[in-house]
Amino acid sequence: MTEVYDLLTTGPQTQVDVSRLNFGERQELCRISVTRTSDVTNIGESGDFSTIYYLDGDERLAAAVFVDENRNS
Template identity: 90%
Template sequence: MTEVYDLLTTGPQTQVDVSRLNFEERQDLCRIAVTRTSNVSNIGESSDFSTIYYLDGDERQAAAVFVDENRELLADVDFSKKNILQTSMPGSVYDWILHALGKRELEKYETVVLEERPDETRWVIDRQKYDESPNRRYTVREQHSARK
């Protein structure tokens, strides 16, 4: 293993020279990077956000590091509508960022996900529905979700 990979095994990092990883190690490398899209521009430049590098499986920890590194910029994001973060990363990473910010409290189990929001709304959602259909997980019209 390379020195860079060994560093990543200790946790997510902000500065990684990807060129120093070998081919097999690069397959495990993931990143949280905010990129500008044409239809979402409700906050500053996407290049202002720090990129976080992590190994596959460390999404929750990487999201917490992302929030710590970018807290000031995140204060300007309107999370009540589609935003630059939501369109820049996988939904599972975005969910953990919301968790780290205190916008949602997540507990993921094998078959269900429990989610509590600051307004005390609670959701119980089928885990497969939560992971595979993020745009349809918050509905009580189907059998896969319940709200209290």
């Protein structure tokens, strides 16, 4: 196992270099990635929320981390 994978086993992460995972580990990797856009109907700036990387099965914890990381975005 790679160091990046070992880090993901401790819980969802915001900074993951996917290229450092081996092929088998990448198959288990999931992410929450949302891009906000602004148009005529939306007020405010466009931009990205923090992406959350997690292993399959950690969906609930990843969702909680996503909310905490992006609460003020």
